[in-house]
Amino acid sequence: MNNYGINSLAIIALMSFIIPFVSAKSFKGMIPSVALEIVAGLILGRSGFHIIRTDIPALEFLSMFGLIYLMFLSGLEVEFKEQSVSAKRFFHSPLFISTLIFVFTLSLSYLFSIFLVETFHFSTSKIYLALIFSTTSVAVVFPTLKSRLDLKKSYRQILMTSALIADLSTLFMITVFSLLKENKYGIVNFLMIFILLIATFTINKIMRFLADNRWINKIIHSIKYKNDIQVAVRGSFAILFVFLYLANKFGIELIMVSFLAGIIISKTTDMESDIIKMKLDAIGYGFFIPFFFIYQGAIAVMPSNIQNIIIIILIIVIGSFFIKIIASLPLKILFSLKDTIAGGILLSGRLSLIIAASLIGLKLGIINEEFNSAIIILAIVSSVISPTLFSIIKKQILSSHSSKIIIVGGGRIGSDVAEMFSKKQKDVVVIEKDKQACQKLEMKNISVHCGDGSNVEILDKLKPKKYDKVLLLTNDDRTNIKIAGIFEERYDITQLFARDNEPKNRKLFKENGIVPLVYTEQLLKTVEKAIDSPTVFEFLNESEKAIRQKTIENLHGKTIEEISTKYTFEIILIKRGKKWIYPKNDLLLKQSDIIIFIIDKKDEKEIQKLKF
Template identity: 30%
Template sequence: MNFSLFTSEDPNRFLPLVIVLLLAFVVPILLSRFRRVPVVVGEIVAGILVGPAVLGLVTETPILVFMQDIGLAFLMFLAGMEINLDQLLPARNGQSKSQEPRVASSALVVYALTLGLALVAGYLVVRQGAGGDPLLLAFVFSATSLGVVLPTLKERGMLSTRFGQFVLVSATLADFITIILLTIYIITFDRGFDLEVLSLGLLFVAFLIFYRIGPAFVRRPRVRKFFDDLSHATVQIKVRGAILVLMLFVVLAEFVDAELILGAFLAGLIVSLLKGPEDESLVEKLEAFGFGFFIPVFFIMVGVDLDLAAAFDAPARLVVVAVLFAVATIVKIVPVLIVGRSFSLRERLAGGVLLNTHLSLEVAIAVIG
C-alpha cells in the first residue's frame, strides 16, 4: 500500500472525502419521505451531481478509489453472510430440507434460462449491425448486481423471506457464475487455456479448507469461550477475525487475477458458516461498519465515475443503450416468470426487475465507455 496517499501535504486532500461522507449522511434523510426510492439510487444520483458530469466538486482521488474498492469488497462480503446456506447445501442425510422447491435449484434454473436467452439475444443484436462479440453481450445481459439487490432487499425487510432468498440467491449465481465464465473467456481469448485459468481453483480450495475445518474448530466449547472472552468493547476479536478473513480472500483473489468481489463473497460465506446463533451482534457490528461507512462511499463514487457527457455528445448511443436495456429486461423477467410460479405475479415481476437493476448502468458503461 502506498502510504504517501495518506501523508500528502495537500491541505485539501480530505475535502472530497468529507463531501462524499456528507452526501452519505444527507441522502437517506432527504429520501426518508420517499420510501419507494432505494437509498442506493439516491447515492448514485448524488454522486452524479457532485461528480465531473455536473458540479465537478468530487473527482477520483487515491483515497476515494481505495475506499471505493473496500466498499465493494465489504458489500460482497456482507452479501455472502446473508446467504442462507441451508438453502444451498444438501442435507447431510441426503433428504430434502424442505417440501418447497429448493431455492438454489430454482435460482440455478433461472440463471440457465437467462443465459440461454442472453446468448440468443446477443447473437440477434450483433446480426442487426450493433457490432461486438455476441458472447460478451450475452455475459452482459445475464449479469446482475448483487451490490444493488442486497441493500434493496435489506431496506425492504425481505432478506429472510423465501422470496428474498430466491432473489438473493438468483442474483448471487448470476453475478458469480458470470464473473467466472467471463474471467475464463477473457484469459482464454487473450492467451489460450493455461495455468492461470486453473489458478482460479485456488480460491475454491481455500474455501473448502475453511468449510471443512473451520466450523468444527470454532464451535469447540473452549475455543468459543476464548473468543467470547475477547469480544469486549476494546478488543472485538470476532470483528477483527471476520475482517481478516475478508482481506485474506480479497488478496488471494487478486493473486489469481480473479475479481475481488468473488473472494469477498466467499469470505462472507465462510463467516456465515463459522458464526453461531449467539453471534448476531457480530453481524450487526459488521453491517454498521460497512453500511455506515464504506458502502455509501462506493455507491456515491459509482455516480461520480459515470461519464454522462459522452452519452449526450453522441445521442445515437442513447438509442443503443435503450434497446439493449429493453432486451436485458426481457431476458431477466421471462425466466423469473416461468420458474417462480410459487410466487405471485407481482412478486415475479418485481424480482425480474430487481435482478435487472444493474443492467441500465452496466450497459451504459459498456457502450458509452
C-alpha cells in the same frame, strides 16, 4: 493526498450522511439511498459541476475497496441449506427452477447482446455483455422479500435462490473470462479459483470445529468482549485480506474472492454471525459503500449526444426487464402468471454486481465509457423500478381483522409474556395444558384454552389467520418445532417465534422458518456480566423484574418442576461448580448449586424469607 483529495473526500462523506435523510423524507424510502448516491455523484462529478475530483489515486483506491467490501457483505447474506430432495420433487425444487431461470436468462442475454453489438458497436464481446445482463442483485431481492411475510414461503425461497445462483454463477464466469482475456490462463490460475472455492467451505468447517472446542473457546472468551480489541471484526478482515492477497497473486478478480470471504463469515455460529454482521455492516454502509457509489457517479461521463444515450438507455432498460420476465417463466410450474411476472420484475433489479461487471469490462477494454455510463443508469433505474413494480403487482394484503398473538405454553415465561401484551391492549390467547396454570391465567383476565398445543381441534377453535403471530414457549424444542409446522401448513402462518431451549437445535429452527427468542449463551453472558458488574446489574433491574442469584441449601434433590410450581420466580440458569446448566423440568438440584432467577420485584421480600 493533496488538498483537492481532502476536499473531495469531505464532500463525499457529507453527501453519504445527507442522502439517507433525503431518501426517507422526500421519497418515503421508495428510492434506495444507493441510487441517490450515484445521482449525487453524476451531478457533482465529471458529468456535472466537477466539484468531486476523480484523478486522485487515494480516492480511486477507497472507491475500489468500497466495491470489494460491498461484495464481501453480499457474501454475508448467503445461506446454504443442506436439504435432501427426492427425485420426484427435484423438478419442483428451488434449486432446479432457479437454475432453469438462470440458463434462460443467459441465453436471452446473449441474443440481446448480439443485437446491441451489431447495432451500436460499443462492445467487442457478445459473451461478456451476456454475462453483464445475466446479473441480478441480492441487495435488492433479499430485503424486498424478507419484508414480505405475507408471500408464500416457497415463492420467496425460489426468488432468493434465483438471485443467489445468478450472482454466484456470473461472478465465477466473469472471473474465468477475465483470466482468459488477460492471457492468465495457466493451470495454476484456474486451479487457484477452485482451491479458493474449496478453501471457503473448508475454513467454514474448521471454524465450526473451533467454535465447539472448549480450549479454543476459553482463549477467545478472554478477549472477545473487550471493546478495544474487537477480535471478531479483526478476524473477518484478516480472512478478507488473505483472500485478496491470493487473488492479486494469481490474477483472480478481487470481487469474487471478497464474496467468498463473506460466505465464510456468514457460516459462523448463528448468534455470533448476527453480531459480526451488524458490526461489519456499520463499517461498510457507514463509509466505504456510499463512497463507492458516489464516486462511480462522479467518474461516469455522459456523452455530448444526449439524445443518442437516452435511446440506448431506454433500449437497455426495457431489454433487461424483458429478459428477466421471459426467463422467469419456469415459475409458472408452481405459481400463477401474475406471480411469475412479478418475480421476473423483481429479479430485474440490478445494482452492485452489474456495476462491478461493467467496470471490469471497461478495464479489459471490452466496453466503452458510453456503455459503462448506460449500465450505471440501468442500475439506478432497475434498483428503483423493480421492487416498486413488484410491490404494486404483489400488493401486500392487509389483514381485515386485528392480528392475534397466540402463545403456546402458559408457564411462568408464557404467563409473563401474555400479561405484558395484555397490558398493551393486544389480542392475546394462550394454550396451556396444565390446569393450575390455566386458572392463574384466567384470574388475570387472559384468554386461555386448556389443552395440548398440538391438538388441531383446539387450534381450530382459535380460528388462526395468516397474519397472526405465534409464540411457542414450551420448554421442549421438538414440541415447538412440531407445533410450528402445524401452524404453517394448516393456517399458512409464517410469523413463528419460539423459545430457544437447546443451542444445538438452532439449525432445525432455521430450517423450519422459526425465529428463536432466546439464545442460551447470550443469556448466560448477560447473567455473567450482571453478576460481575454491579452497574450492569442495576441497569437490568430498572424494570418490574429483577435478576437474582441464590445458593441452594435446603432444596437439594428437588426438581426444577417442583420448585416452579411452588415458588413465583423463574429459574433461568444454574451454576454447578464451573459448569453452567440450562434448567430442564426433570433436573435435580444439588447442594451448593447457584441458581439464577427472574422475579417480580414486589415478591422479593417474600422470597428473602424463604430458606434455600
